[in-house]
Amino acid sequence: MxxxxxxxxxxxxxxxxxxxxxxxxxxxxxxxxxxxxxxxxxxxxxxxxxxxxxxxxxxxxxxxxxxCTPIQYLTEQAFFYDLSFKVNSSVLIPRSETEELVRLIYSKNQNRKSAELQILDLGTGSGCIAIALKSKFQNAFIVGVDISQKALDIANYNAVSHGYSIDFEQCDMCNFNSAQKFDIIVSNPPYVLELEKNLMHSNVLDFEPETALFVPDADPLKYYKAIVQSINFGNLKTRSLFLEINPKCLDQLIDLVKPLGDIEIHQDLNDKKRFIEVNIRE
Ligand SMILES: C[S@@+](CC[C@H](N)C(=O)[O-])C[C@H]1O[C@@H](n2cnc3c(N)ncnc32)[C@H](O)[C@@H]1O
CATH class of the missing domain: 1.10.8 (Helicase, Ruva Protein; domain 3)
Structure with a gap:
């Protein structure tokens, strides 16, 4: 042939x-x-x-x-924010929407000295957000948390292969607490509703990890509620919060995060309201 x-x-x-x-x-x-x-x-x-x-x-x-195996699982490689990441079926393939989240965080903090920045990434998966931020803020202290040790092994591999030091910790984000005061907490938690499954391609459904994608229909804000509660109870302290969201849940999310501080909603490239930024009131 x-x-x-x-x-x-x-x-x-x-x-x-x-x-x-x-x-x-x-x-x-x-x-x-x-x-x-x-x-x-x-x-x-x-x-x-x-x-x-x-x-x-x-x-x-x-x-x-x-x-329908995604090409990224076949090559074990995905590109995110112009960086190459190892991926396999233990981690979500980084999405282009999430690159916009990184761009947003960078644009809002680009004038700050990176050595002063303390950043927490909840649900870090392949480490794409944490590592892309580290590429921009090389002296920042960055922590990535995930419930999946297999995902963290990939995240660690990715950080080391780019020559970055990032603290990866295995923990349920609903119980994660830290004495550290962060400047930025970012999260792209699972947010796809079970009832949205029938709209999804089999290359996502049959191959990407369920724990990375879905939340129960009965509790679509599960992870956002946990983050807000941790901030309210002082278990997590931060100056700002950046969340990737399911646009279908926007109104409920606004109600949830508004008491924390001033909010801004940002659109993705498809004009969907995809990100919420909260500047936390002291
Ligand atoms: C939507 S993926 C995002 C992965 C990566 N941050 C990205 O943007 O591509 C959500 C991640 O949250 C993790 N996760 C799910 N439930 C969790 C929990 N209770 N505590 C911590 N991490 C969790 C999953 O393992 C997955 O890596």
């Missing part, structure tokens, strides 16, 4: 799942990050034959993608 034939086969098998634009970018990742070849090999050397190992790998990858 030559590289041009391989491309034809890939597009034929995958076109029932992805549209042509998605397929083009998927194929580029597939060649570059999974097959480890030039992403334009089918353009430069269309008639060159794949060797036996490449043919085996190609077919294995194609059948995984056909079962």
């Amino acid at each position: 030559d590289w041009m034939t391989a491309k034809g086969l890939f597009f034929e098998k995958m076109s029932s799942i992805y549209d042509q634009n998605e397929l083009r970018s998927l194929y580029k990742f597939f060649l570059q990050d999974y097959m480890d070849v030039n992403p334009y090999i089918h353009v430069y050397t269309p008639k060159k034959e794949l060797n036996a190992l490449q043919i085996k790998k190609f077919h294995e990858g194609l059948s995984s993608l056909n079962r």
Whole structure:
């Protein structure tokens, strides 16, 4: 099989799942990050034959993608805030909306000396938020908390591979407390309702960790309530709070966080009200 034939086969098998634009970018990742070849090999050397190992790998990858495995789990790599992160099925694949959350936090704090910043990331997963913030505030003290030790192992790997020191702690965020006064607490907690499951693609539902995604329909604000309660009881102290939210729960969330201080709502690139910033009243 030559590289041009391989491309034809890939597009034929995958076109029932992805549209042509998605397929083009998927194929580029597939060649570059999974097959480890030039992403334009089918353009430069269309008639060159794949060797036996490449043919085996190609077919294995194609059948995984056909079962809707996200390409990031196949390559064990995702990009977030221009940084490369190791990912596997223990962690949520970092989302582009969450990059906007990092950008927002950076823009609001860029004039501060990073050595003065103490940052807590609740539900850190792959460590993407904590590590992206560390890349901007290299002298900041940053703590990442997650209930999943497997996720924290990945977060640790990611921090070390970027040469950053971040304190990762395994704890239920509902019980986490600290004597430290933070400048920023950030959280992108699980916020997808169980009833939204039927709107989701199987590449998310069947592969990404449930504990990272879902909250019970009966208690959609579970994690936000826990964070607010910890701040109210003095178990967590912070000057500001940045939350990624489910836009469907915006009104209830505003009611919940308003007593803490001044709030600002920020939209994501799709104009959805996706982030709440709270400047905590002393
Ligand atoms: C939506 S994911 C966010 C991951 C990462 N911060 C990101 O933005 O890609 C939520 C994370 O919260 C963690 N989590 C779920 N329940 C938790 C709990 N009770 N305490 C701490 N972390 C929890 C999950 O393991 C998951 O890593």
